[in-house]
Amino acid sequence: MGSSRGVRHDSMRARNLAVVLGTLHRSGPHTRAALAELTGLTKTTVSSLIADLLEAGVVSESGAVRAGERGRPGVAVGLSGQRVATLGLEINIDYLAACVVDVTRTVRLRRTRPADNRNSNPADILQGMRDLVKETTAEAEESGLRIVGAALAVPGTVEGGVLRSAPHLGWRDVRVADLFDLPFAIDNEANLAALGELWFGSRATDFLYVSGEIGVGAGLVVDGALFRGTFGLAGELGHVVVVPDGPACRCGGRGCLEVYAGQDALLNGLDSVSSLVERLKSGDPEASAACQRAGHALGVALTSAVHLLDPGEIVLGGIFAPLFPWLEAPVGAGLTARLGQMRATPPALVVSEIGADAAVLGAAGLIIQRVIADPAQTLGL
Amino acid sequence: MGSSRGVRHDSMRARNLAVVLGTLHRSGPHTRAALAELTGLTKTTVSSLIADLLEAGVVSESGAVRAGERGRPGVAVGLSGQRVATLGLEINIDYLAACVVDVTRTVRLRRTRPADNRNSNPADILQGMRDLVKETTAEAEESGLRIVGAALAVPGTVEGGVLRSAPHLGWRDVRVADLFDLPFAIDNEANLAALGELWFGSRATDFLYVSGEIGVGAGLVVDGALFRGTFGLAGELGHVVVVPDGPACRCGGRGCLEVYAGQDALLNGLDSVSSLVERLKSGDPEASAACQRAGHALGVALTSAVHLLDPGEIVLGGIFAPLFPWLEAPVGAGLTARLGQMRATPPALVVSEIGADAAVLGAAGLIIQRVIADPAQTLGL
Structure with a gap:
């Protein structure tokens, strides 16, 4: 109901191409007859739309399939990655x-x-x-x-x-x-x-993705769509205030999450995240303290984020993915302690499955x- | 392009009723001919849709208007508040x-x-x-x-x-x-x-409305629509963490904004917001300190909110509206100091025009x- 114009023919073809391609994308290959039934379009219209999509190489025909009980076998059309x-x-x-x-x-x-x-x-x-x-x-x-x-x-x-x-x-x-x-x-x-997490990772449709890098960022996905804010600047989790009179941050603020949980704070002089993971595995107290500190700060900042953004779950990614075994407990404890009475349960805390490629x-x-x-x-x- | 179905006749009438009513709502009265031109629908269709809307009492006919240079005078149809x-x-x-x-x-x-x-x-x-x-x-x-x-x-x-x-x-x-x-x-x-602020107040389309009451809440409007989060619980600004080890809050957390800027904290024993305003006007140091404290906490919590939500502007409403003259400086100073290097300018801080009726x-x-x-x-x- 959002459009400002009635439905006319010239935009209808573009719209119906999207409806047909979207249907194949969501629900896999179908015969033209099945597509007509699924989309409410006539078989003639579907055939003409499919001809265009075949020409563009974005769909292809595969072997004959039997469509339901009464149908004769037909050629299925599906999304094609060939071109x-x-x-x-x-x-x-x-x-x-x-x-x-x-x-x-x-x-x-x-x-x-x-x-x-x-x-x-x-x-x-x-x-x-x-x-x-x-x-x-x-x-x-x-x-x-x-x-x-x-x-x-x-x-x-x-x-x-x-x-x-x-x-x-x-x-x-x-x-x-x-x-x-x-x-x-x-x-x-x-x-x-x-x-990336939405399309190539867990494929959950509602989550706050937390990106640990040199900086700390976040992207909120609600109902399969990215929330961007008014100027496209939403999700700057790294500068959520953890301690209002804490150490100065490069952003001009003080006590931002990044000061406690950015890569530099976590590595604390080590040369790489793998080195940090090695130290953590060997029970090194300094490495462990850095993770505790980062986890506590993440728990505070994510509490504020949950209250404001109301995410479905929280996915820790980037460098937080390999560090998840050491971050999960302090972050989870912070969320549970602070969110307990406002919600039946805090959002689940999970690790990204696709790591650095996200x-x-x-x-x-x-x-x-x-x-x-x-x-x-x-x-x- | 969002729909999963092609465009069929049975939903088209409902959709076109919405298109016609939406056009009258947005751009005022029009003749049927002008509506046909604006919506891309035929005059016959427009006339039939208008007949239904007249019957429901949601539009009415007004005096003859001349539609453009070449048009004969026609009867204008407009949204009607009569029924x-x-x-x-x-x-x-x-x-x-x-x-x-x-x-x-x-x-x-x-x-x-x-x-x-x-x-x-x-x-x-x-x-x-x-x-x-x-x-x-x-x-x-x-x-x-x-x-x-x-x-x-x-x-x-x-x-x-x-x-x-x-x-x-x-x-x-x-x-x-x-x-x-x-x-x-x-x-x-x-x-x-x-x-309420969107439709009856400033009518800006991008803002974070901050509601000062016994509790502190917020509602984010982006591009004229309310952002609700995954479970409809977004905007709980009152429980954004200001001081991680601050006083206990009724939510189970500590140092939440509400502890510093909720009505009870601001009144500090006074019986009403009007009493507080009287004291502030007379320069009472305790009342002034309570406003400074609330304003500082609001500056911290709103910094986190701006980083996460990226609002177009910030509207202070509820009890923060009558207190705006005393809150504006400390809140604004906090936002400017903390957001300075991340954004050219922090979002504007304004007062709600509709107060308690919002x-x-x-x-x-x-x-x-x-x-x-x-x-x-x-x-x-």
């Missing part, structure tokens, strides 16, 4: 990454290049990213794939397609979209990691979602 | 309230009954509310109005139409909907007050929104 694919990209503090995902959400390629991007020159890094895009696209095309769009995950705030501020990269107000010859989107890494996969998935939602526009039908 | 109206209801700690609002969002009646509802028996209070509904409905009917639905604002959490927990009333798990002979909704007072007006408005969005169903067309 249409999208590109996920990520600029992280420590690496550049790319992946190619086809329209069935099968991962076809992944490439990661270690890099030291702290306080870097945007032009250098973006040149490296362009090279990575070229190589990855060429390789995908050799497999017969057509890249119809790309999205880039960045560790910072994005407004109107511009990277406003990525403090760990040392970047401000960098316009990235113009640098690529593809339909292109750019978004915050925690937002895209949340979508953001780059979410980026590719974002463009696939656009293809499924509007094949007419994204595939030029 | 269809809704009922807003509120159970507050200190009073019961009701209002009647017609479909043009004109307030037709308001009734408030002082009461002491702290730790009360639900059956008694609900009987009082039923009496108020009867009287108000009878009075509205005398003016020729037909009440097509009601919504009730309550100071507590609501899940699936049940009042789960209203700690200041002392109520748990109270089912209210069955008690009225009307299409009925129940919601948290801060949510409905936010909608929730009961929002309740009535919620049902009007449903009438506009789906006249076929709500008016039985």
Whole structure:
């Protein structure tokens, strides 16, 4: 009921292409007759829409299936990953990454290049990213794939397609979209990691994804959709106040979550998360204290987040995934103690299943979602 | 593109009724010819839809207007407040309230009954509310109005139409909907007050409404719609953690915003907000310190809220409205100091224009929104 216009023919075809493709995406291959029944469209209309989708390579015909009891065998049509694919990209503090995902959400390629991007020159890094895009696209095309769009995950705030501020990269107000010859989107890494978790991880539809990196971010998924706020800046969990007069944070505030639970605070001089995990396994008291401190701060910040955002569950990802065995108890205890009387049970606390790949996969998935939602526009039908 | 079905005739009429009524609601009276042009529907279809809406009394014809240069004069059709109206209801700690609002969002009646509802028996209070509904409905009917639905604002959490927990009333798990002979909704007072601000107050479309009462709540409006979270429990600003090891809060947590900025903390023994305002005006140091303390805590909690929710602006309502002259400086200073480097400017901090009536007006408005969005169903067309 949201539209401001009555239903007319010219928008109806685009809409019905999306209805047919969406049905195949949700419920698998069907005969044209079954699709007509499922969508309420006539068989003639369905056949004509399917012809366009076949031509675009986004669906294909498979062997004969028997549709129900009374049906004659028919040819099933299903989503096809043979031709249409999208590109996920990520600029992280420590690496550049790319992946190619086809329209069935099968991962076809992944490439990661270690890099030291702290306080870097945007032009250098973006040149490296362009090279990575070229190589990855060429390789995908050799497999017969057509890249119809790309999205880039960045560790910072994005407004109107511009990277406003990525403090760990040392970047401000960098316009990235113009640098690529593809339909292109750019978004915050925690937002895209949340979508990665939605489409490639647990596939729960209601959760707060918590991204532990050099910074701490979060992406809220409600009913399968990302909540972005008014300016696209929602989910900055790392700067939720834990101790109002605590140590200064790079954001200008004091006692933010990031001060206690960001990667630098957790590593406390160690060179990597694997080193920290080793120490934790051997019962090192300093490593254990750092995890306790981070877990306590996460418990406080997540209590505030649960009260404000009301997530279905809480998924710990990024560096919090390998540290989950040591974080689960202090975080869970904090949530239970503070939320106990407001809710029957606090939201479940779980670990991300896809770890470090979440953001780059979410980026590719974002463009696939656009293809499924509007094949007419994204595939030029 | 969200629907899972193609467009068929049987749902099309309901949809087009909503399109026509929505157009009149948004852009004022139009001739049938102009409506056809605006909606893309044929004139025959528009005439038939308007006939149904006239019959239901939700639109009326007015004098002849000249539609553009080439048009002959035609009869304009516009939204009419003469017959269809809704009922807003509120159970507050200190009073019961009701209002009647017609479909043009004109307030037709308001009734408030002082009461002491702290730790009360639900059956008694609900009987009082039923009496108020009867009287108000009878009075509205005398003016020729037909009440097509009601919504009730309550100071507590609501899940699936049940009042789960209203700690200041002392109520748990109270089912209210069955008690009225009307299409009925129940919601948290801060949510409905936010909608009241949207429809009857500033009419901004992106803001966090902060409701100062005995408890502190908030309702987030993004792009003209209320954000509710996964279980409908979002916006519990009063229990955002300000000082992690602060004084115990009734919620089981410690150092929650409510401990510092709820009505009891602000009044600090005074009998009313008006008394507090009198003291503040006379420069009383204790009253001033209470406001400073509340303002500082609000600044901390709202910093966390801005990072997580990314609101367009912050509207202080309820008892924070009369206290705004004394809260504005400490709250604003806290936001500016803490948010400075993450955002060009913190969200604007403004005062609600509708004060204590926000929730009961929002309740009535919620049902009007449903009438506009789906006249076929709500008016039985």
